[in-house]
Amino acid sequence: TQLLEQSPQFLSIQEGENLTVYCNSSSVFSSLQWYRQEPGEGPVLLVTVVTGGEVKKLKRLTFQFGDARKDSSLHITAAQPGDTGLYLCAGVSNNDMRFGAGTRLTVKP
Amino acid sequence: KAGVTQTPRYLIKTRGQQVTLSCSPISGHRSVSWYQQTPGQGLQFLFEYFSETQRNKGNFPGRFSGRQFSNSRSEMNVSTLELGDSALYLCASSLGDHSYEQYFGPGTRLTVT
Numbered sequence: 001t002q003l004l005e006q007s008p009q010f011l012s013i014q015e016g017e018n019l020t021v022y023c024n025s026s027s028v029f030s031s032l033q034w035y036r037q038e039p040g041e042g043p044v045l046l047v048t049v050v051t052g053g054e055v056k057k058l059k060r061l062t063f064q065f066g067d068a069r070k071d072s073s074l075h076i077t078a079a080q081p082g083d084t085g086l087y088l089c090a091g092v093s094n095n096d097m098r099f100g101a102g103t104r105l106t107v108k109p
Numbered sequence: 110k111a112g113v114t115q116t117p118r119y120l121i122k123t124r125g126q127q128v129t130l131s132c133s134p135i136s137g138h139r140s141v142s143w144y145q146q147t148p149g150q151g152l153q154f155l156f157e158y159f160s161e162t163q164r165n166k167g168n169f170p171g172r173f174s175g176r177q178f179s180n181s182r183s184e185m186n187v188s189t190l191e192l193g194d195s196a197l198y199l200c201a202s203s204l205g206d207h208s209y210e211q212y213f214g215p216g217t218r219l220t221v222t
Contacts, residue, residue: 033210042113042199042213043152088152092209096165099144101151 004100012106021103023089024071037086079107113214121220127188130217134202141183146197159205195221
């Protein structure tokens with residue numbers, strides 16, 4: 001079973017700052033997904049990346065899949081309080097999907 | 110399209126009891142997965158059902174079981190509840206193709222006392 005490590009575990013920043021969170025593994029993934037979960041709700045899919053080196057942008061969010069398809073990063077530009085939540089990455093390998101423990105982001109106004 | 114629905118949203122049970130949770134997937138989705146989420150362990154995969162068959166299973170004891178009906182609705186059952194079973198139980202549906210893109214319900218918050 002592949003292990004996905006996310007860092008940092010917790011991040012507290014001021015509105016307007018930039019940030020990057022990471023998702024790392026020793027396993028190669030056929031695809032990797034990022035989700036955001038707000039309190040009292042289920043995770044919501046943000047993006048799926050499938051090609052090594054792929055970069056996807058979703059408004060102020062930029063997702064990158066590592067060249068070797070073992071790691072990924074999520075960069076948020078000019079963070080807003082609405083970005084607050086638990087960011088989860090999930091990797092798919094050999095028809096098996098596993099989630100990382102998440103990065104809990106707090107953006108203070 | 111309506112999203113994934115889970116019932117009940119909140120549940121309080123006593124140790125030793127059993128519980129059944131229900132999940133209705135997005136229309137057209139044939140795969141339903143169940144997860145347990147706790148502050149200490151994060152999101153843990155329980156099992157996945159596809160076309161009424163269990164397709165994948167996580168590392169949970171046999172007290173945790175599930176099933177899927179012909180209309181893709183799914184139920185999970187936990188027997189002989191333990192205090193450590195207190196958690197948010199999330200259901201997620203997907204098309205069942207190789208994308209594995211999951212659409213989650215709001216979860217059932219189970220408290221075992």
